[in-house]
Amino acid sequence: MAGSSQLDVLKTLGDNTRYAIYLELARAPRPLITAEIADSLSLHANTVRPHLERMRDVGLVDVEVGGRGDVGRPQHRYSLAADAPALGLEPPTISALARMVLSMAQRLDGSASDAEAVGHDEGARRAAMHVDSRSTLEALVSDLDRLGFDPVVTDDPRNDAVGDDVGAVISFGHCPFADLAREHPDLVCGLHKGMVAGFVDDLGDATIDEFCTLTNRTPCRVTVSSR
Structure with a gap:
């Protein structure tokens, strides 16, 4: 987020919908498409898209483009930017660690x-x-x-x-x-x-x-x- 000021980031997250989107992305084990975020928040995808673009503009989220959606357009998959503020949320590596620990517990007949x-x-x-x-x-x-x-x-x-x-x-x-x-x-x-x-x-x-x-x-x- 080198090109954005801390104030820009705080203003962006000050919106309730964008903060809810941020939490969804922070909790997700993988990048999410717009429709998945919209479904989780009971919103229309057209409502979510401009918020995601705003978050992208200030460097809060990264986007991957690939594959095709239902209408043939490329799908955009969103995830938190690597240098996005943690806000007390666990980094993605914790999910990988949890998965490995659970697999180990299962192998040991836990x-x-x-x-x-x-x-x-x-x-x-x-x-x-x-x-x-x-x-x-x-x-x-x-x-x-x-x-x-x-x-x-x-x-x-x-x-x-x-x-x-x-x-x-x-x-x-x-x-x-x-x-x-x-x-x-x-x-x-x-x-x-x-x-x-x-x-x-x-x-x-x-x-x-x-x-x-x-x-x-x-x-x-x-x-x-x-x-």
Whole structure:
């Protein structure tokens, strides 16, 4: 981004749509075409294109041209520029490392319970960063949001039955590990389940009633109740 000032970059990312596009590209394990970005954000491709061009102009994204789309035009594949600001997001090499570690764990006959144990330790470590939060639910939602799961909180259906707020359901609007989870569902979902459990256990004022992953027939979510 040598030709762009820091102010240009900040102004570009100050737009909500462009920031959302930036996050999609940062989370993606490969370059994305315009249609994929548009679908992820529930936008029309014609809305996304000018934002991508603006981001390209200031050096935030790189574009590869190759292949043909549905209408015969060359496809443009977008990815974050090598010198784009990190904004706390992991570099692409982390995805490669994660893939290799998961393959190694599978070769060594690692189980879902092994993954949960590892995730539990990580969750407890992350909980230590939220000791000042007002509640475990608030802290967990904040941490899941920081990790890129786009959590959505709704009331537990049991609340109406007992006439009290006994719990909440946290649905995961986005899975930053989706590609890896499809390849290694037991290990990756086990890691996530263990991490949430370790987080909740460490803070101590809530319990997990249910954790649904992509191996379940229900959407990925966790149900948390206050103690």
